[in-house]
Amino acid sequence: MANICIVFGSTTGNTRDVAQKLRLIWGREDADLVDVAEADADLFARYDRFILATSTWGAGDLQDDWEIFFPQLDGVDLSGKRIAVMALGDQQHYPEAFCDCVALLVDKVHERGGTVVGFADAENYIYTASRAEREGRLLGLLLDEDNQADLTDQRLRGWVERLRKEFG
Ligand SMILES: Cc1cc2nc3c(=O)[nH]c(=O)nc-3n(C[C@H](O)[C@H](O)[C@H](O)COP(=O)(O)O)c2cc1C
Known part of the structure; x- marks a missing residue:
């Protein structure tokens, strides 16, 4: 079995x-x-080790399949687990709620006893506000295939390098 599991929701x-x-x-x-x-x-x-990947819908909400699954996390013990979060959003059309849903997943992981890893730098983005940003850092990797697709590969590679260390 693989070392990590990437769980994604995509519309x-x-x-x-x-x-x-x-x-x-x-x-x-x-x-x-x-x-x-x-x-x-x-x-x-x-x-x-998990990477939770979602897109952002509604006004900063989780992607639909993630939204349906989300309550099941309340029955899960995440102690001892390291978990990173990645989200896709659109900074141009949702500049005030860019990838907000990251905060929902991060807070839930903490609540269930897990350790969140994979924070990222808030550099080269064009959004004005995001719940995924706390104290100048991003709680996970934020990607924008609608406006900054050219940065995705580089962002992914940098994040994976960091995660390899943090996942241990
Ligand atoms: C109706 C609608 C609502 C959206 N709401 C948000 C939002 O609140 N915040 C955000 O950052 N992106 C938002 N997006 C952008 C999507 O998250 C983005 O297009 C993403 O790449 C879709 O990924 P998926 O195909 O994996 O679902 C929205 C897009 C649509 C069409």
Whole structure:
């Protein structure tokens, strides 16, 4: 079994595509990829390292399949687990709620006893406000396939390098 599990939710395919790219960068053999639409809570007992990937919908909300799955996390013990969060959003059309949903996942992971890793630098973004930003740092990796797709590869590679150390 792989070392890490990438759990993604995607409505129009962007997050799925980026999650697949992330898996290839990580190493196909070392990372499993699961669509949250097909996940059950037991999944969280099977790995110690997770990357949760979602897109942002509504006004800063989780992607629909993640929203449906989210309450199941209340029955999950995440103590001893290291978890990183990645989100896709659109800074131009939602500059005041860019990838806000990251905060929901991060707060839930903390609540369930997990350790959040994979904070990122808030550099080269064009949004005006995001709940994913706390004290000048990003709680996870924020990507914008609508306006900054050219930065995605570089952002993913930098983040994976950091995660390899933080996942241990
Ligand atoms: C109706 C709608 C609402 C959206 N709401 C937000 C939002 O609140 N914040 C944000 O950063 N992006 C928002 N987005 C942008 C999407 O998150 C973005 O297009 C993303 O790449 C979609 O990824 P997916 O195909 O994996 O679902 C919204 C897009 C649509 C169409």
